[in-house]
Amino acid sequence: MSHGDERDYRSEPGPRTEDPYSTIGGTRQTRTRLPGDDNDGYGRRPVRNTRSLAMVVGVVVLLIAAIALANLGGGEGKGSGAGGGGKDSATAGAGPTAATGTKPVQGKNGTIAAGFAHDEQGAQSAAANYAVALGSAEMFDKAQRDAILDAIIAPASVERFRTTLDTAYSPGFFANLGLNDDGTAPAGFTFISRTTPVGTKVVKVADGRTTVDVWCTGLIGLAGEGSTKPVTDGWFTITTELEWVEGDWKIVTHSQKDGPAPVDGDSRASSAEEIAGAVNGFGGFTYAR
DSSP states (O other), X not given: OOOSSSOBOSSSSBOOSSOTTOOOOOOOOOOOOOOOTTSOSSSOOOOOSXXXXXXXXXXXXXXHHHHHHHHHSOSOSGGGSBTTSOOOTTTOOOOOOSOOSSOSEEEEETTEEEEEOSBHHHHHHHHHXXXXXXXXXXXXXXXXXXXXXXXHBOGGGHHHHHHHHHHHSOHHHHHHTTOOTTSOOOTTOEEEEEEEEEEEEEEEEETTXXXXXXXXXXXXXXXXXXXXXXXXXXXXXXXXXXXXXXXXXXXXXXXXXXXXXXXXXXOOOOOHHHHHHHHHHSOOOOOOO
């Protein structure tokens, strides 16, 4: 469901009351050269002869050709098949990232993307956008939370989600986050709760339903001078089971687990003012496969 914004969706979508983001393909490896006596001041070695230059040019040409072929490839990858087959996790997986030619989103339901394609690509797009909605600060307001649930949850499951979340978003939970009893931020502070999908993959297609994993990173906390609940980040994977209802994908079940989490970098932590300014100044995206 959401990012790990203090919510625990391991069985039902509800907020976490402990660590907001407990740390939870092929791989790409990067080779790093340390600066030596013959580098150019940035750790890069100069091209020594015409043969080396020709090799570099050849690699660039091949890369451009590969990108062109990928864009012409259409939607024949794993992520664009029909959503009603009997594929399971043994054959399902992450699809190509090249454009498929299928328009992933046709419209919006309020502020949430809607009108997804009735295939695996559309299911992945829906799961990513729904993760963003369920991990947003708007979920801490009862009226806005109800509107989000009505927009993205299957009709037969809405009341179950609403009851669970109304119980979870309690004054005690808000207090743990440094919020007022009604879920609003104290005067002088900005409450931040944002989920950013990093990737998606279909893990199961069966019985008219499609299950999608969404790998996410997220932010949660209070930005402001003297905050005792500063904004932190985390990594988690959301598993969403979707069904095709009334012409769109809707959530039936939702769960969350920690990770995979990368090694922390050495970036300087920004001030509370910088964080609040960034969140208020940078809008979100409509995510599409």
